[in-house]
Amino acid sequence: MKYLHLILCMLMVICSLLVVFSANPVESVLFLILTFFNAGTILFFFNLEFFGLIFIIIYVGAIAVLFLFVIMMLNIKLHSSIFGAFTFKNSLMYAISFFLVYILLLNLYLYFSISMPTLFVMTPTDTQNVLLNSRLDNLTNIEVFGQVFYNYYLVYLPLAGFILLIALVGVIVLTLQFNKIKKVQIDSKQLSRTDNFVTFFYNKNN
Amino acid sequence: MTNLFYLESVKIGILLLFSIVLASIIIFLSYTFSTSSPDSEKVSAYECGFDPYEDARNVFDVRFYLVAILFIIFDLEAVFFFPWCISLSYLSIESLWAMVDFVVELFAGYIYAWEAGALDWE
Numbered sequence: 001m002k003y004l005h006l007i008l009c010m011l012m013v014i015c016s017l018l019v020v021f022s023a024n025p026v027e028s029v030l031f032l033i034l035t036f037f038n039a040g041t042i043l044f045f046f047n048l049e050f051f052g053l054i055f056i057i058i059y060v061g062a063i064a065v066l067f068l069f070v071i072m073m074l075n076i077k078l079h080s081s082i083f084g085a086f087t088f089k090n091s092l093m094y095a096i097s098f099f100l101v102y103i104l105l106l107n108l109y110l111y112f113s114i115s116m117p118t119l120f121v122m123t124p125t126d127t128q129n130v131l132l133n134s135r136l137d138n139l140t141n142i143e144v145f146g147q148v149f150y151n152y153y154l155v156y157l158p159l160a161g162f163i164l165l166i167a168l169v170g171v172i173v174l175t176l177q178f179n180k181i182k183k184v185q186i187d188s189k190q191l192s193r194t195d196n197f198v199t200f201f202y203n204k205n206n
Numbered sequence: 207m208t209n210l211f212y213l214e215s216v217k218i219g220i221l222l223l224f225s226i227v228l229a230s231i232i233i234f235l236s237y238t239f240s241t242s243s244p245d246s247e248k249v250s251a252y253e254c255g256f257d258p259y260e261d262a263r264n265v266f267d268v269r270f271y272l273v274a275i276l277f278i279i280f281d282l283e284a285v286f287f288f289p290w291c292i293s294l295s296y297l298s299i300e301s302l303w304a305m306v307d308f309v310v311e312l313f314a315g316y317i318y319a320w321e322a323g324a325l326d327w328e
Contacts, residue, residue, distance in 0.1 A: 049215075058281065058282065069270055069271050070271075072266050073268075142288065143293050150297050157308050158308055168276070168315040168319060172318070175272045
């Protein structure tokens with residue numbers, strides 16, 4: 001339980017590396033979805049359950065779907081590997097690059113473990129101390145977010161609406177063919193039809 | 207995390223762990239105990255014995271992408287709705303009118319999408 005948070009972070013790094021280094025484009029998108037799920041789960045551990053769920057709904061349910069549609073549109077058939085062949089000549093290059101990445105990650109870990117030590121190990125006492133020192137109420141994440149965003153940052157709400165409106169109009173202008181002949185029903189003509197037409201021949205023959 | 211929150215989310219965590227373990231066991235068992243003799247002819251396309259004339263995939267229709275983007279826009283509107291609905295009793299009157307403004311903007315976009323024919327399939 002103490003190291004679950006660290007395991008999720010490492011899993012997220014591995015998944016995001018596999019997005020780049022996987023053979024298939026579809027496999028890349030699947031690992032991207034796994035990365036987003038990991039990000040949403042990590043947010044759960046910081047008492048941000050609303051943002052975690054919104055990550056999963058928006059990132060996985062909408063944005064990853066868009067990525068998948070782009071890959072279906074591009075119709076890539078080849079399986080390619082970014083490493084190529086592991087020959088003796090290449091092995092020195094791979095060894096040096098992995099060593100450099102290891103040094104970089106080690107420096108990052110050193111920096112963050114000194115300045116923000118609670119990032120790596122989240123015991124319950126740590127979070128309780130954080131809560132006691134900041135004197136938060138017993139509110140859930142949605143209530144806190146609602147009370148702050150819709151009170152103090154109210155100007156961003158219509159702006160977000162404008163951004164969404166621009167996206168809506170833009171995507172319709174870009175993808176829709178406007179001069180198409182459409183077969184539609186005219187409702188008023190259908191509803192104003194009387195039974196004279198139907199029963200004309202019936203009454204005449206009887 | 208406080209104890210009550212931890213208790214609620216541990217139940218979901220147990221469900222998640224159980225489903226991952228069960229799926230892994232099933233996949234692992236079928237991987238180890240099955241015979242596999244891979245052949246490139248097995249995965250090639252079959253067209254009554256002939257070589258395939260053309261590609262099996264259709265041209266991807268861009269209307270699927272339009273439907274996906276329309277979904278994400280109105281999904282984001284719903285996301286903005288959720289915290290507002292929950293914390294409405296604590297908010298001032300300006301938040302109501304800002305939300306009405308937001309809804310009116312997206313309602314105008316919705317009417318435009320309807321009349322332009324983006325919601326028809328043909």
